Amino acid sequence: MIYNSIIETIGNTPLIRLNKVNQGIKGEILVKVEYFNPGNSMKDRMAIKMVEDAEAAGILKPGGTIIEGTSGNTGMGLALAAIAKGYKCIFTMADKQSKEKIDILKAVGAEVIVCPTNVSPEDPRSYYSVARKLNKDIPNSFYPNQYDNLSNALAHYETTGPEIWKDTAGKITHYAAGVGTGGSMCGTAKYLKEQNPAIITVGIDTYGSVFKKYKETGIFDENEVYPYLTEGIGEDILPKNVDFDMIDHFVKVTDKDAAVMTRRLSREEGLFVGWSCGSAVHGALEYAKENLKEGDRMVIILPDHGTRYLGKIYNDDWMRNHGFLEDKTFGTARDIITARNGDYQLLVTQQTDTVKAAIALMNKTSVSQIPVMDGDHVVGCLTDNKLLSKIIDNPDLKDAPVSEVMEDSMKFVALDSTLDVLSSMVDKEKAVLVRDEKHQIHIITKHDILEAITK
Numbered sequence: 415m416i417y418n419s420i421i422e423t424i425g426n427t428p429l430i431r432l433n434k435v436n437q438g439i440k441g442e443i444l445v446k447v448e449y450f451n452p453g454n455s456m457k458d459r460m461a462i463k464m465v466e467d468a469e470a471a472g473i474l475k476p477g478g479t480i481i482e483g484t485s486g487n488t489g490m491g492l493a494l495a496a497i498a499k500g501y502k503c504i505f506t507m508a509d510k511q512s513k514e515k516i517d518i519l520k521a522v523g524a525e526v527i528v529c530p531t532n533v534s535p536e537d538p539r540s541y542y543s544v545a546r547k548l549n550k551d552i553p554n555s556f557y558p559n560q561y562d563n564l565s566n567a568l569a570h571y572e573t574t575g576p577e578i579w580k581d582t583a584g585k586i587t588h589y590a591a592g593v594g595t596g597g598s599m600c601g602t603a604k605y606l607k608e609q610n611p612a613i614i615t616v617g618i619d620t621y622g623s624v625f626k627k628y629k630e631t632g633i634f635d636e637n638e639v640y641p642y643l644t645e646g647i648g649e650d651i652l653p654k655n656v657d658f659d660m661i662d663h664f665v666k667v668t669d670k671d672a673a674v675m676t677r678r679l680s681r682e683e684g685l686f687v688g689w690s691c692g693s694a695v696h697g698a699l700e701y702a703k704e705n706l707k708e709g710d711r712m713v714i715i716l717p718d719h720g721t722r723y724l725g726k727i728y729n730d731d732w733m734r735n736h737g738f739l740e741d742k743t744f745g746t747a748r749d750i751i752t753a754r755n756g757d758y759q760l761l762v763t764q765q766t767d768t769v770k771a772a773i774a775l776m777n778k779t780s781v782s783q784i785p786v787m788d789g790d791h792v793v794g795c796l797t798d799n800k801l802l803s804k805i806i807d808n809p810d811l812k813d814a815p816v817s818e819v820m821e822d823s824m825k826f827v828a829l830d831s832t833l834d835v836l837s838s839m840v841d842k843e844k845a846v847l848v849r850d851e852k853h854q855i856h857i858i859t860k861h862d863i864l865e866a867i868t869k
């Protein structure tokens with residue numbers, strides 16, 4: 415078979431049976447290995463679709479520039495499309511992305527602008543904002559916006575879904591995928607559910623992302639948002655490509671569990687895949703353990719290739735430094751709270767308490783910050799610095815309820831958040847909170863992290 419250009423080789427990736435990492439789980443687990451695409455990821459599918467839909471709509475014209483905020487894989491797909499069709503590419507990326515990903519994009523002729531990770535999406539420095547500004551400033555430029563451009567999900571509806579349906583001869587009961595922009599989960603799920611509405615879909619989310627809570631409660635909870643390391647999945651926004659009706663369940667996976675599973679996929683299955691593949695498989699198998707029966711068949715999509723992560727999860731030193739190898743004994747929020755003695759009790763104040771009473775409690779117990787509750791829910795916090803300046807400005811506040819002076823809540827972090835992630839959060843802000851397996855809430859302050867680091 416002769417292809418006219420590289421972009422004609424996109425799609426028709428293989429479906430491969432897992433044999434080892436799923437041991438003890440009922441049913442059959444198949445993975446759709448998307449690194450067989452020419453750009454080594456599933457993003458080739460939606461990149462070419464976004465470009466061709468923009469051409470058809472007259473948005474992208476000859477000699478144009480494609481500008482996108484991308485974690486690397488979409489950039490690669492767009493760069494291949496641009497080479498085949500004669501466009502220029504400029505990509506903005508968050509600085510948490512692997513250096514390999516940046517170098518790869520440069521190798522295929524793109525210009526890459528690296529932006530800070532730990533700023534809000536609305537911040538003018540974020541990679542979303544920088545891409546939008548470039549699109550405004552550069553004439554004849556096209557900003558695909560993979561988050562909200564529905565050609566993304568449509569690409570998977572038209573290709574990934576039909577391929578899975580055909581390759582399984584319609585014998586599929588469950589579909590699982592990581593959720594970033596939502597395109598690969600929701601486009602594929604829509605096609606599969608149209609063929610058989612009984613197919614159950616499982617979306618994989620990260621700790622530090624808003625999706626799971628939003629699906630389960632309808633609440634967009636900024637307290638769930640905090641930095642995490644896994645690349646490609648989880649978001650602090652709700653992209654238009656995420657259609658929550660297409661996702662029956664969400665499972666959250668920690669950075670560590672994802673990294674460990676990714677390495678197992680390489681060593682035990684011969685699948686040298688990327689980090690979010692470990693998230694997808696770990697999360698999907700957690701679901702499968704509880705829910706799959708003999709005769710069921712689950713398909714999990716594996717988005718990309720391992721080369722892009724050689725300096726991170728495939729590097730033993732990097733794994734050890736992040737507390738992801740079992741020989742590192744002290745490295746996460748879990749370690750800090752397990753080192754505490756058994757009668758630990760979180761000090762809190764209710765939002766209806768008076769400020770005077772809250773100050774008395776803080777003084778008596780010598781704490782500098784305290785969560786504020788509405789019954790069992792954390793709704794805010796008091797910190798001694800801010801409280802002092804507010805009371806100096808207005809001494810009458812002493813008799814007001816705590817709700818009138820409280821600040822935004824401390825953020826919740828995952829039990830397996832590593833010390834570097836924790837310290838980047840408490841440096842900037844307040845202490846952080848973590849829920850243990852019994853749902854008890856613990857506070858972690860800068861002092862706790864310093865103590866853990868020096869142990």
Ligand SMILES: Cc1ncc(COP(=O)(O)O)c(C=O)c1O
Nearest residue numbers: 593594595596597598646690717
């Ligand atoms: C490595 C990787 N995994 C998973 C995803 C998530 O896929 P989607 O954007 O289709 O939800 C992405 C998207 O950026 C990715 O790059």
